[in-house]
Amino acid sequence: MDRPLPVIDDINRDCWEGARNNRLVIYRCGECRYWIHPPLEACPQCQSERVAGEEVSGKGAVYSWSVMYSKGNPGFDHKLPYATVIVELPEQEHLFTIGNIDCDPKDIEIGMPLEVTFEKINDEVTLPQWRPATGAAR
Amino acid sequence: MSHPFRDRTAIVGVGHSPCSKTPTISPYLNTVRTLKQAIADAGLEPSDIDGVCALATGGEPSPLDMVQALGLPGVTWYGGGLGGGVGPGLVANAAMAVASGLCTTAIAYRTMAVPRPGDGTYNFFGPAKLGGAANFIQPYGHGVFMQYFAAWYQRKRKVFGVTDEQMGAYVTAMRDNATRNPHAVLGKPMTMDEYLACPYVAEPLRRFDCDMPVDVSGAVIVTTAERARDLRQKPVYISSVSTGTGPRPHMAFWHDYDQSAAHFAAKTIWKNAGMGPEDMDFGMIYDGFAPLVLYNLEEYGFVPKGEAGRFLGDGGHLRDGAFPLNPHGGNNSEGRSHAIGHMVEATQQLRGQAGARQLKKANTTFVNGGAIMLAGAVVLHN
Numbered sequence: 001m002d003r004p005l006p007v008i009d010d011i012n013r014d015c016w017e018g019a020r021n022n023r024l025v026i027y028r029c030g031e032c033r034y035w036i037h038p039p040l041e042a043c044p045q046c047q048s049e050r051v052a053g054e055e056v057s058g059k060g061a062v063y064s065w066s067v068m069y070s071k072g073n074p075g076f077d078h079k080l081p082y083a084t085v086i087v088e089l090p091e092q093e094h095l096f097t098i099g100n101i102d103c104d105p106k107d108i109e110i111g112m113p114l115e116v117t118f119e120k121i122n123d124e125v126t127l128p129q130w131r132p133a134t135g136a137a138r
Numbered sequence: 139m140s141h142p143f144r145d146r147t148a149i150v151g152v153g154h155s156p157c158s159k160t161p162t163i164s165p166y167l168n169t170v171r172t173l174k175q176a177i178a179d180a181g182l183e184p185s186d187i188d189g190v191c192a193l194a195t196g197g198e199p200s201p202l203d204m205v206q207a208l209g210l211p212g213v214t215w216y217g218g219g220l221g222g223g224v225g226p227g228l229v230a231n232a233a234m235a236v237a238s239g240l241c242t243t244a245i246a247y248r249t250m251a252v253p254r255p256g257d258g259t260y261n262f263f264g265p266a267k268l269g270g271a272a273n274f275i276q277p278y279g280h281g282v283f284m285q286y287f288a289a290w291y292q293r294k295r296k297v298f299g300v301t302d303e304q305m306g307a308y309v310t311a312m313r314d315n316a317t318r319n320p321h322a323v324l325g326k327p328m329t330m331d332e333y334l335a336c337p338y339v340a341e342p343l344r345r346f347d348c349d350m351p352v353d354v355s356g357a358v359i360v361t362t363a364e365r366a367r368d369l370r371q372k373p374v375y376i377s378s379v380s381t382g383t384g385p386r387p388h389m390a391f392w393h394d395y396d397q398s399a400a401h402f403a404a405k406t407i408w409k410n411a412g413m414g415p416e417d418m419d420f421g422m423i424y425d426g427f428a429p430l431v432l433y434n435l436e437e438y439g440f441v442p443k444g445e446a447g448r449f450l451g452d453g454g455h456l457r458d459g460a461f462p463l464n465p466h467g468g469n470n471s472e473g474r475s476h477a478i479g480h481m482v483e484a485t486q487q488l489r490g491q492a493g494a495r496q497l498k499k500a501n502t503t504f505v506n507g508g509a510i511m512l513a514g515a516v517v518l519h520n
């Protein structure tokens with residue numbers, strides 16, 4: 001079984017269109033400027049319905065992670081063990097996204113600087129992914 | 139001034155089915171038998187029950203199913219909602235309904251079942267077609283429940299220095315406690331070496347950190363304190379209840395992994411009880427995933443933040459320790475009941491009916507369910 005792919009809809013479209021163009025896009029409130037992820041139809045801070053995607057820096061840091069050893073996620077059983085990371089984006093405190101990471105799971109540390117990469121799945125879906133940041137200049 | 143809820147209600151009956159790792163009778167029949175057992179334990183008749191509180195998730199029979207099954211002639215309250223960490227949250231629901239006069243005698247229950255043929259992969263959150271937050275989780279292979287807990291536990295370990303040996307001290311103690319519990323499915327002693335050799339399911343979470351899915355049903359009957367004094371069993375009074383959650387109630391995208399839902403349930407529980415954590419003789423602490431004990435001990439004030447690992451490593455939780463935990467072996471060793479087993483054991487301990495498990499000092503206790511996203515708590519005394 002292949003891994004489940006996102007269903008692109010009016011709520012999340014900006015994220016996936018961004019990723020298709022190799023840009024990390026996160027929804028943001030047009031009124032109070034709060035970043036919202038996963039996207040919602042109204043801002044949880046001010047309830048404004050004026051929410052839209054904006055490109056972010058593409059930087060992040062490891063907030064936490066786990067290494068999966070068990071079957072159960074469709075499309076992933078042949079990859080065991082693999083890591084999933086909770087990535088904190090610098091744009092807002094505790095603004096989290098989830099991804100896989102291109103490094104040995106033994107090298108992952110909390111706070112480790114990351115940068116986004118893009119994994120093209122098909123013409124419609126590209127997944128933002130993560131790798132250790134290459135050098136302090138980035 | 140005393141909180142108007144304090145000691146207005148009491149637990150007067152409990153029921154607890156056997157636990158089984160393999161399918162037994164239907165969840166429906168398991169619930170009917172367990173409710174009958176609780177009603178008999180209280181010395182009541184089904185017609186005395188006018189409140190029913192349950193969650194109705196995962197194949198559990200709904201409150202309406204049980205109204206019909208017991209032929210209840212005059213129900214004036216049924217509810218449950220998200221359940222505030224389930225067992226204790228449902229008892230909270232029942233106690234509030236009784237205390238506020240919406241009904242006089244309410245039964246709260248939780249029934250769980252191992253997967254039957256044709257059921258999906260256990261605890262995978264994925265529908266065939268994604269939507270909502272799942273769009274941003276499952277394409278990365280992060281869709282199994284225990285991965286959420288593993289990511290929380292990983293951070294707890296790294297930020298607060300929790301060790302394998304400290305978690306092992308908890309699990310091995312639960313196995314030892316479970317040797318005295320005929321219901322327990324994991325009732326054999328375990329050594330620290332066996333714990334440390336246990337493979338990961340999702341690192342850093344080991345298989346032995348996870349409770350075992352079982353067929354089980356548990357039930358708790360709550361009535362007014364006045365009525366309780368005339369019934370068969372020694373009343374177990376409910377001093378206070380609480381539930382809580384944080385501002386972003388999703389386990390993966392939660393607003394702050396260092397501030398769990400228990401933090402919010404803890405805000406009112408002690409003030410309303412008129413007692414503090416230091417007044418509790420023992421703790422019935424939710425442990426569906428063993429590391430949840432760390433959050434619960436810290437957030438409810440039994441140990442300072444960051445000290446729960448050391449408390450376990452020092453054996454504070456043992457039967458003869460400073461603050462014994464889960465003398466029945468917890469969900470960790472008894473089997474997954476979403477803390478309804480904790481509620482039943484708390485009641486039996488406070489009645490002095492816990493047999494080989496009976497603690498020397500058992501006049502007050504704290505029971506909680508959940509920890510990370512949903513939390514509920516109950517303070518009890520005899």
Ligand SMILES: [Zn+2]
Nearest residue numbers: 029032043046
């Ligand atoms: Zn806003």
